[in-house]
Amino acid sequence: YYAKQNHLDTYCFSSELAQTANRRIRLEQELKLAAERGQLQLHYQSQFSLTPQGNIITGVESLIRWHHPELGMVSPAEFIPLAEETGLIRPVTEWVISEASRQAIIWEQESIRPARISINISAVELMQQGLAEQIVTHIVNAGASPDWFEIEVTETAAMNQPDTAIDIMTSLAAQGIYIAIDDFGTGYSSLAYLKRLPAQHLKIDIAFIRDLPNNAEDAVIVRTIIAMAHSLGLKVVAEGVETHEQLQFLRQEGCDMIQGYLLGKPLTAEATSALLRSRTTAPSLL
Numbered sequence: 474y475y476a477k478q479n480h481l482d483t484y485c486f487s488s489e490l491a492q493t494a495n496r497r498i499r500l501e502q503e504l505k506l507a508a509e510r511g512q513l514q515l516h517y518q519s520q521f522s523l524t525p526q527g528n529i530i531t532g533v534e535s536l537i538r539w540h541h542p543e544l545g546m547v548s549p550a551e552f553i554p555l556a557e558e559t560g561l562i563r564p565v566t567e568w569v570i571s572e573a574s575r576q577a578i579i580w581e582q583e584s585i586r587p588a589r590i591s592i593n594i595s596a597v598e599l600m601q602q603g604l605a606e607q608i609v610t611h612i613v614n615a616g617a618s619p620d621w622f623e624i625e626v627t628e629t630a631a632m633n634q635p636d637t638a639i640d641i642m643t644s645l646a647a648q649g650i651y652i653a654i655d656d657f658g659t660g661y662s663s664l665a666y667l668k669r670l671p672a673q674h675l676k677i678d679i680a681f682i683r684d685l686p687n688n689a690e691d692a693v694i695v696r697t698i699i700a701m702a703h704s705l706g707l708k709v710v711a712e713g714v715e716t717h718e719q720l721q722f723l724r725q726e727g728c729d730m731i732q733g734y735l736l737g738k739p740l741t742a743e744a745t746s747a748l749l750r751s752r753t754t755a756p757s758l759l
């Protein structure tokens with residue numbers, strides 16, 4: 474009986490492993506074709522500035538979506554790391570930049586373009602030579618302008634090779650692109666390092682927002698990050714705000730901007746256009 478049980482366990486375990494491996498191979502093969510098969514989409518999540526006049530959309534973050542015909546929606550949290558490991562990230566990013574540029578032009582023509590459209594750049598790419606020039610070339614060739622865009626770089630990515638990261642960010646900034654440090658608080662940046670970054674925005678990772686305002690430690694951490702960022706001349710964006718209590722706390726603490734399901738989930742380009750249109754004509758005061 475035990476032998477059988479063991480055998481069964483082993484079998485189940487390896488079959489699960491095999492399934493994971495198969496899915497990986499499949500995703501890897503099919504990601505190459507996803508763009509040309511029209512399976513990739515950009516969704517946009519609004520960033521709201523907290524002003525005395527109300528919450529105003531000052532930016533949208535583009536978030537990639539892959540609609541696989543059989544596997545359904547594949548999360549970027551799954552396929553972006555895979556794309557990084559296999560070198561497929563480059564064409565994916567090129568697609569994202571052209572698509573975001575194309576959309577930005579549509580919004581510009583309709584006079585509803587938000588001040589900033591954020592694009593996530595993966596750690597692997599940030600370190601590549603010539604990245605800054607390529608991004609700018611792509612944007613300009615599409616007929617858009619670099620100062621319509623912001624690049625989001627994760628804190629950990631920036632920390633891996635700090636000097637290279639600073640060089641590339643400086644070059645992007647020199648061409649008018651805004652820089653945001655994403656998922657802040659999960660890495661180990663020193664103040665000295667943060668001071669050297671040519672960034673305008675610092676995004677507090679959702680992990681520190683989730684248990685606000687009741688978790689006393691998170692409350693202190695968030696308060697400290699906001700104070701530190703402000704003293705360095707950076708504006709703060711809180712990610713993953715889901716409740717009124719979180720919003721209330723962040724507003725009290727002087728957080729500049731809010732992003733999260735409470736004020737808006739990531740939406741299709743069409744739904745985002747509708748939202749931008751409704752807010753430009755009648756800015757609602759939340």
Ligand code: C2E
Nearest residue numbers: 536537549550553569593594595713714715732733734739
């Ligand atoms: P991120 O850049 O930190 O994006 C924030 C993630 O939090 C998004 O997940 C967003 O949908 C989610 N989110 C927003 N508000 C809330 C909230 O209130 N509650 C919760 N629980 N989640 C919220 P998503 O779209 O699945 O993206 C996951 C990650 O994949 C992103 O994290 C980013 O690192 C990466 N990613 C997404 N799009 C791209 C892309 O175009 N290029 C690259 N290189 N990476 C991307």
Ligand code: MG
Nearest residue numbers: 534593625655
């Ligand atoms: Mg981001």
Ligand code: MG
Nearest residue numbers: 655656676712
């Ligand atoms: Mg983030």
Ligand code: MG
Nearest residue numbers: 627655656678
């Ligand atoms: Mg993230």
